[in-house]
Amino acid sequence: MLVSDVHFPKDLTEALDILRKRPGTLVYAGGTDILREQASRGLELPAELIYVRDLPELRRAGLTERFLEIGAAVTLSEILELGEAALPPLLAEAIRGVASPTIRNLATIGGNLASRSRFMDSWPALACLDALIELRDQGGATWMNVNRLVGADGRPAFPEGALLTRVRVPIERWDAWLLRKVGLSDYPAPETAVFAFSARAEKGILVEVRIAFAGESALRSQALESSLIGRSLPLSPRESSSIASEYRGLASEFGDNLSLQFGALVDGALGLLSR
């Protein structure tokens, strides 16, 4: 049984210093993803970990005219408590779908995005909202679009050695949105995935469409989204089903069940634009 060294930095500077001096140290906040499949009595954690849950710099959330900014150690419950006025409905719906309220009291937005085991529930919503994440190391800060957390193989690719510090969600008007969790479990499982859709129209023309689907891997097609932009609304049933069919084909790696459901959700989401 490995007993780890646990570091309790008092601020972000000290945390970054520890991470620089001790590469490979596990960053630990809510821990729900790290511990969710550990059924043995003793926890199995790496030799060194750094507990960042209480770092004041990671615990802030605020709203400006242009974006909502959330510290990486803000819990999912605390995000929901920001309220409808601050929170994009697509993101609120995604967070409400995560496990149970008591798990959401522990799980943080940073952990939800930094998981390397699978894409967690917030990713598809944040991808559709074009959210940015701030990654910090001793060299400074880098802002990155959440869409870049997808590796070439479609699997999670959170950068090694980086500390996620903030999530920035642009505040934009959306005319239609849809979020659905697919599968039987509220908890992460191989057969579950999350579908997110957002769209905006001007003068009856589709000007922005974003569609993301993610579970153990993620799917977002800029080509198919671009092919929808500029089309007149409402889309014909034939147009919708043709796009849905293309998405279904792209999602074949998710397995027959999930890809079928994905196609149906695309069809249903595009149908929202006809209302």
Next chain:
Amino acid sequence: MTISLILNGEDVSAKVRSVDRLADLLRDTFHLIGLRSDCRCGRCGRCLVFLDGRLVPSCIIPAFAARGKEVVTIEGYAQTEDYADVKAGFADAGVSTCGFCEESKIMAAGALLERRPRPTPREILEQMSSAPCRCTDPDAIVKAVLAASDRRARRLYRRAGQ
């Protein structure tokens, strides 16, 4: 490492290792056996505690994460007026839960009423998913939590009038 915390209102300290779960620390070191660490994945609700006022499953929290925090277990919560309101509310509604889930359901209901004094049925059922058990009909649970909400509101009203 040695951590200090406030446990059911008292300052305490304990030696912990990174491998220790908070639930096991509370049971084994402090002999607070009202909670159990059954599922060890945070789903069954038998290990719920308030950690700095938030209801959380202590089986998926390392003991070191309680460092400097306030922890309230069912033993401490049972001494509060909030607990009494919920317990009485459940009785008012004629709801009798099983021995497996009763304390977790009371804590879950109390935590909800603290933040949402008059919750909707949907909010109640969502909150009660933190203490899942098939012993009680969901409609009855909604009725019981609303009865607890009435009890709590009356108590706070009386206190405000004093």
